[in-house]
Amino acid sequence: MDSSQIYLYISLFSFLLMIVTGVVAFFQINVPENVVSFWTIFYDNRIVKVSSIAVMINPAILYILFIILLLLAIASGAFIIIYRNDSNVKSGLFGTISKFHFIPILCASSLYIIGESLWSENHDNDAASICSFIFSIIGLCSIIFIYFKTDIPSPFHVRLVTKKGLYPCLIALFIYNICYSFGDYGYYRKIVNFEWKTLNDWVKRCSIAFSIIIGLVNLSLSFVMKDICMAGMNFLIYLGLSIYFFNINKDVRKEMNGEAEGAIDIIMAILSVTLIAFLIFKYKNTTLN
Secondary structure (H helix, E strand, O other): OOOHHHHHHHHHHHHHHHHHHHHHHHHOOOOOOOOEEEOOOOEEOOOOOOOOOOOOOOHHHHHHHHHHHHHHHHHHHHHHHOOOOOHHHHHHHOOOOHHHHHHHHHHHHHHHHHHOOOOOOOOOOHHHHHHHHHHHHHHHHHHHHHHHHHHOOOHHHHHHHHHHHHHHHHHHHHHHHHHHHHHHHHHHHHHHHHHHHHHHHHHHHHHHHHHHHHHHHHHHHHHHHHOOHHHHHHHHHOOOOOOOOHHHOOHHHHHHHOOOOHHHHHHHHHHHHEEEEHHHHHOOHHOOO
16 A cells, blocks of 8 residues: 555545534534534523623524535545546645645544533533644644645636635634634633633633634635635624624623624624625636636
8 A cells, every 4th residue: 555545545534534523513412402512612592691702603603604614524525535546636635745634634523522522521621622722723734834735726626625615614713713712711711710800801802802813814814815715704704703792782792892892893794705806806717716
């Protein structure tokens, strides 16, 4: 067995693991009613009206984001099997650097597993948040590097689904999850240590800072990569953030940052749509291809 076959099998295993863990996330057992959870991101309808968690996404949008990720993973894995002997696909996905695409895929699978372990009796929120943060960093750095080193001239649909679909989708979600995990870790540490006086300050700072950071990083990478999918994912993220924010009790919003976070979320969503239109208009030949 040569090295190319080894990397093919590793790739297929990583995709299978990501697909299985992704499907399980939609049918988790023992998850409390009214709770939606993917990776370590969760939406709890029992507290949303009376509390605020930094950069939380509306559950319907959360479902949409991870349905998109799952469908792209299934299609990418299927195309690897179908076109495993195609010279363009082999050189594009299994080149010197691009063959390591299994690393971010395994990181995504690990995030599913970590999130699903949160509902066990002996779960550890601190460890989950720290591991989620670490795997997101590794996944993000590796997928960005691999994105630029991956070139699939044909078939068109393989390039569209994998490089211009799955990869930017993962990038956007890794960026979001890095911020969410960091904020979530601080949130629970303050609750465990009964630091109620500084809890609101933590959420205030994370809400504003991460609402800006997530959008700026995603939009900047989308512009540099000329990638419509990433801008589209960013739009969905900020649509979810906006819906979540304006469902929070008005009194709770006043205690936090007023309407500032909601305004930032709306601006980022508008900028995402504007960037999509700009990319299509300015680089329509290269962007759409």
